[in-house]
Amino acid sequence: MILFTKLLLAHLIGDFLLQPNRWVLHKEVHKATSKYLYFHVALHFVVALVLLWDLRYWKVVAVIAVSHYLIDLAKLYATPYFRLKSIPFFIDQFLHVLVLYACAYYGNLWEHTAQIIENLNWGLITAIVFVSFPSAIIMGKLLEAMSDKIELDHKSLPNAGKYIGIIERLFVLMFIIMGRWEAIGLLIGAKSVFRFNDLKESNNRKLTEYILIGTLLSFGLAILTGIVYVAY
Structure with a gap:
């Protein structure tokens, strides 16, 4: 649980606290060629490693960083097709959290998910x-x-x-x-x-x-x- 919490905190810091609006606007205009897209992904990688403070998780963090890049890139190209920008935004956030969950519980993903479903109120x-x-x-x-x-x-x-x-x-x-x-x-x-x-x-x-x-x-x-x- 603590691993997922730290990864989620790193995501919140990287996506909301440490991402200036000019980065977002630059990414929307230049998409894959935007330098801020790569700054943003690198920032996520660094923040996650710092919060975990354990180099044994570098592969997990690398998977998260790569998936973050692919999800963000897909959102940048898909957003113009949506009338409401909030729809791709929430889809993007859902996919990010889903990846974090999968990475945090990759050892017993199915068992942990089944346990959560069984314990739902x-x-x-x-x-x-x-x-x-x-x-x-x-x-x-x-x-x-x-x-x-x-x-x-x-x-x-x-x-x-x-x-x-x-x-x-x-x-x-x-x-x-x-x-x-x-x-x-x-x-x-x-x-x-x-x-x-x-x-x-x-x-x-x-x-x-x-x-x-x-x-x-x-x-x-x-x-x-x-x-x-x-x-x-």
Whole structure:
């Protein structure tokens, strides 16, 4: 575990702390001919060796460095084909972490992976999944008749309400599992403060009632899920 942790820390330092934005821009323009691509890979190699502080792992670090180069190079050429740059970014990070995991547990990779899967808390995973998009869809169906009577605010970000609801339900679930019910009250209070100005300026009673019902329903689903999980 400590080997993977150190390799992950080296990756975070090399990819985020020690990579200036001008390096990123230069790589995006020049791709394989960018000198900063090779500086970046060399930096990863050095940082990983320093954190491990054991030359016996130099082959492992070399494999990581080479894979990092190939993954980054593939991302540079694939990014223009994506409308959202966040997609290749997250794919890139996932592949990097996957390589780190494989290198850290190369001696018993399959056994370790099988053990992790066996020890997963499936009840918690189910609860987390439920309070995300399934709950958002359920709420949309329950509030469908009301939403037709609300004038849409075109200044709002697309799907912002849905993602705010998902995040708040995840927080509520986490607080219930931790046994910190008072934190839920603080979360409701914080949301009320942020919503107050919008509702005050709109002076729309229907919108106020709609948001209130949606908020209570969202928190209710998360609280119910948390209670069921804790009891389970």
